[in-house]
Amino acid sequence: MTAIITIADKFRNIFQRFSRFGTWFLEHQRRNLIAIFSLFILIAFSTTVMVNITPRPSNLPSTELNTPVSFGTLNKTASLTKSVFNKNNGVLELHYTISDGAVSDQDLVDISKIKFTAMTDHGGNQVTGRVVPTSNNTVVVQFKNLSQNFNAVTLTAHDKSINTATVEAPSSVSAESSSTKKTATDTNTASGKFIINRDKVSKSNTLTFANQKELEFSESEAKIAAQQKLISKNTNAIVEYQKAIDQQQSSIKKYQKILAQSDDSDTQTSIDNARDAITQIRTQISDAQKNIQRAKTNITQYQKTKKHVEDGKSLLPKATDL
Structure with a gap:
């Protein structure tokens, strides 16, 4: 019987504490609601800062190594064969092999017609880049002064070769009108886009911003x-x-x-x-x-x-x- 009374007293004390807390909360309702609202605002602000400022790999998947990616309108493909980053000097080196699907000898491509454009995500204000031909079918895309906490680099390959299949020579005004519509709907240019996330590149503490002669020599040795x-x-x-x-x-x-x-x-x-x-x-x-x-x-x-x-x-x- 004594044990039952003791348990009842404990429940009574707990209930009284909750009652006092409820009374206190109602008496200070305005201040408490402002505090709770301020806490939510702080959490939302902190989350926004973390998402937008804290470096992280992009949400897009990285392009796999040695995976041909089509670009242009002449069946050319580019494959990322190697990616290396030195966080100490901000040098990123991306190696590409270009193949021409329109001919049987894919080791010979007019490399002067192959161009690249690039975008960096949190790459820093000092980053610069260049495209270095290293053989008749390979190029190296180099970056220097890239932030060690960059999120990702997006590269797009372009083929500047003229595709005569997309050139229209209309014989009349009506033919010119119809050919314009056809060109707008039928021309299919492959994207040639590569995503290189920071967490997918190889790391090297000895990588430097090599000149073209060094890169060509290295490519010949690799071949x-x-x-x-x-x-x-x-x-x-x-x-x-x-x-x-x-x-x-x-x-x-x-x-x-x-x-x-x-x-x-x-x-x-x-x-x-x-x-x-x-x-x-x-x-x-x-x-x-x-x-x-x-x-x-x-x-x-x-x-x-x-x-x-x-x-x-x-x-x-x-x-x-x-």
Whole structure:
């Protein structure tokens, strides 16, 4: 019974405290409402400051590396192959490979017709940028004095080549009127937009704002290394192909022994299939050998380009400011 009275007293005390608080709140209602309203205003202001001032990556997803992005009206694509940032000096380096979908030889593009425009989000007031051709199908977009807390950089590729398919030569006034409507509705220019968020770039404390000669030289070395890797892979493939031929020939010998003891048509079919497989593998070996020869030719060309760059005889367009 005593325990029940004790619990009742506790509930009575709690109720009395709430009653006193309610009375106090009503007596000071105006001041309390102003305080609550001021608190909400402070929270809203703080949130606005955090959203608009505090650096963060953009809400848009970053463009993935080595993903072709179409631009212009002539089927060209650009791929971001590398992105590196040095927060100590604000240097951002973006490497692009340009491909021409209209021709089979995609290693040769009129790089002088490829332009870029850029926007930075919280990049700072001192940031500058430029586009540096580094080979017949590669460019490097450089930024310096970029804020270490930049949110994102947006780049857009443009093709200044003239697409004659979009040029209208009307034969009459009525034809000119209809062609204008057609051009307005049918012309399809791909965006060529790249989003590079701060949290997706590689970090380097040694990256500097390299000049065009250094970038061209580095690109030639990278191309040579890539071709050497290609040679190695094709050489290994040939070894595996030869092992596969040996296996097929071993199988043929076994099938022939079986066939010598019986006239099983299935055995003859297996022999024929093995011989067809060997023919296909030899074709693959031939293709791999051609790949190796092509890579060696490319290496020779890249070595010549490298020598021209060293001698200051580059044939590429000069770097241009963004």
